[in-house]
Amino acid sequence: xxxxxxxxxxxxxxxxxxxxxxxxAHSGGKWGTPEVVESEFIQMHMASExxxxxxxxxxxxxxxxxxxxxxxxxxxxxxxxxxxxxxESLLMPPVPVDMFEEAVHKVVNANRRFIPPHGSGASLYxxxxxxxxxxxxxxxxxxxxxxxxxxxxxxxYYKGGGLSTVHLIVEENIDRAxxxxxxxxxxxxxxxxxxxxxxxxxxxxxxxxxxLDAKEKxxxxxxxxxxxxxITKDGRYVTPASDSILPSIxxxxxxxxxxxxxxxxxxRPVRVEEIFDFAEAGCVGTAAVISPVGSITFRDKVAKxxxxxxxxxxxxxxxxxxxxxxxxxxxxxxxxxxxxxA
Numbered sequence: 001x002x003x004x005x006x007x008x009x010x011x012x013x014x015x016x017x018x019x020x021x022x023x024x025a026h027s028g029g030k031w032g033t034p035e036v037v038e039s040e041f042i043q044m045h046m047a048s049e050x051x052x053x054x055x056x057x058x059x060x061x062x063x064x065x066x067x068x069x070x071x072x073x074x075x076x077x078x079x080x081x082x083x084x085x086x087x088e089s090l091l092m093p094p095v096p097v098d099m100f101e102e103a104v105h106k107v108v109n110a111n112r113r114f115i116p117p118h119g120s121g122a123s124l125y126x127x128x129x130x131x132x133x134x135x136x137x138x139x140x141x142x143x144x145x146x147x148x149x150x151x152x153x154x155x156x157y158y159k160g161g162g163l164s165t166v167h168l169i170v171e172e173n174i175d176r177a178x179x180x181x182x183x184x185x186x187x188x189x190x191x192x193x194x195x196x197x198x199x200x201x202x203x204x205x206x207x208x209x210x211x212l213d214a215k216e217k218x219x220x221x222x223x224x225x226x227x228x229x230x231i232t233k234d235g236r237y238v239t240p241a242s243d244s245i246l247p248s249i250x251x252x253x254x255x256x257x258x259x260x261x262x263x264x265x266x267x268r269p270v271r272v273e274e275i276f277d278f279a280e281a282g283c284v285g286t287a288a289v290i291s292p293v294g295s296i297t298f299r300d301k302v303a304k305x306x307x308x309x310x311x312x313x314x315x316x317x318x319x320x321x322x323x324x325x326x327x328x329x330x331x332x333x334x335x336x337x338x339x340x341x342a
Contacts (some may be wrong), residue, residue, distance in 0.1 A: 008116040011155035020110035021150040049132030049142035056188040057086040058129035066326030086185040091141040157288035165294030166207035175214035183244035226285040227251040230278035275303040280310035290317040
């Protein structure tokens with residue numbers, strides 16, 4: 001199949017119209033018949049639950065073209081499981097894992113010409129999401145839901161490409177999520193709440209904020225839409241342990257790679273002052289994989305790590321990214337070929 005007429009090597013991280021998307025409705029306690037449609041638009045009632053009471057969850061994963069031209073997913077089952085936990089937290093019906101996988105396969109196959117070529121530095125971003133579509137005035141779970149999946153080819157999340165450094169500022173006046181709240185699930189409301197911190201930070205020249213725990217304001221939580229890690233001077237991988245942050249599938253993977261590389265991995269409360277002791281630091285997530293941190297501003301001090309990715313960040317990124325793209329064998333069973341439809 002010929003590729004879409006796009007300059008894949010120059011793609012931003014944004015929406016590009018593709019051919020088809022997947023939809024399946026849930027009503028009367030059961031899932032209906034899935035559809036793969038061309039329309040980019042959704043018709044819903046103005047009193048739909050998601051528009052007023054926020055029953056909307058989503059996931060994000062990537063599909064990569066391997067050197068042999070085949071397409072593969074990365075840890076898709078973990079995305080399906082995490083979406084199930086999000087659904088449970090917001091009293092929504094879970095999407096079965098096999099249904100989630102089938103939906104991703106269907107929409108990828110319907111848009112294969114948009115999978116960026118191997119070596120382009122781009123990937124096919126997959127966005128599964130579910131929303132309450134039942135007509136509701138009054139706070140109750142929706143009676144109906146819609147599960148959808150669309151794809152779009154994307155370039156690097158941050159301008160400058162993979163392993164370009166980002167600069168953070170510690171946010172002390174705005175909390176991303178409350179203790180015992182829903183910061184640990186992928187709910188749309190969490191990201192809307194973060195805008196009031198992120199946008200002012202960007203206007204000041206920073207890429208993102210680094211949130212502190214909402215209870216004591218002493219410990220690092222996460223950076224905007226990414227988990228955070230620091231590398232100590234003796235080579236330990238340190239990442240915050242908190243019930244208020246989203247468990248990152250990328251971070252889960254990097255921790256395993258770091259252990260297998262002989263590194264000590266510490267998942268624990270991380271005092272904000274420790275940023276001045278780290279030799280390297282990074283943000284991790286599906287969109288960026290690893291974004292090395294160049295500096296963190298905390299009050300009137302700046303922790304500087306350099307304008308180039310450090311050696312450990314570089315090694316961890318290369319190892320993980322090479323598995324994702326199929327450039328090296330996958331010893332973990334994290335990748336899975338997308339079966340082509342006959």
